[in-house]
Amino acid sequence: IGAIAGVVFLAWIATACAPGSPAEALLNDPAALKRGELVYAGTCGGYCHSRSNGAAEAPNLFDCTWLHGGRDEDIFRTITTGVPGTRMIGFGGKLPEGEDDIWKVVAYLKSKRSC
Numbered sequence: 001i002g003a004i005a006g007v008v009f010l011a012w013i014a015t016a017c018a019p020g021s022p023a024e025a026l027l028n029d030p031a032a033l034k035r036g037e038l039v040y041a042g043t044c045g046g047y048c049h050s051r052s053n054g055a056a057e058a059p060n061l062f063d064c065t066w067l068h069g070g071r072d073e074d075i076f077r078t079i080t081t082g083v084p085g086t087r088m089i090g091f092g093g094k095l096p097e098g099e100d101d102i103w104k105v106v107a108y109l110k111s112k113r114s115c
Contacts, residue, residue, distance in 0.1 A: 021071075021076075021103075022106075022107075023103050023104075023106040024107075027107050027110060032104050032107060033104070033107060033111055035101070035104045036101075036111075039101050039104060039105050039108075040105050040108055043091065043095070044105070048088070049061050050062075058087070061109050061113075062109065062112050063113060064115035072110070075106050075109065076099075076103065076106055079106070
């Protein structure tokens with residue numbers, strides 16, 4: 001039991017000390033949030049998703065209901081790889097600043113959501 005408690009404690013420490021997602025760090029960076037907003041407006045909000053908490057043909061990204069997982073990593077993966085069988089294409093490798101742009105979009109969405 002002592003060994004199991006030790007392993008559980010070490011796992012808890014590793015989780016507690018793990019850094020947050022890149023989006024979490026970008027929430028305090030106004031330039032990153034502005035870039036995320038611009039990328040969103042030019043790729044997502046300009047075509048399928050609404051740019052506000054209103055109706056659109058694609059899911060609302062400013063609430064807290066996520067169809068494919070709501071953790072930052074889930075949102076990043078969905079934006080990167082897309083959603084098969086839908087109009088949601090993957091943007092991985094298609095944005096000027098690569099993954100950085102995707103993390104900035106995730107941060108922007110987090111900064112504007114209303115739960």
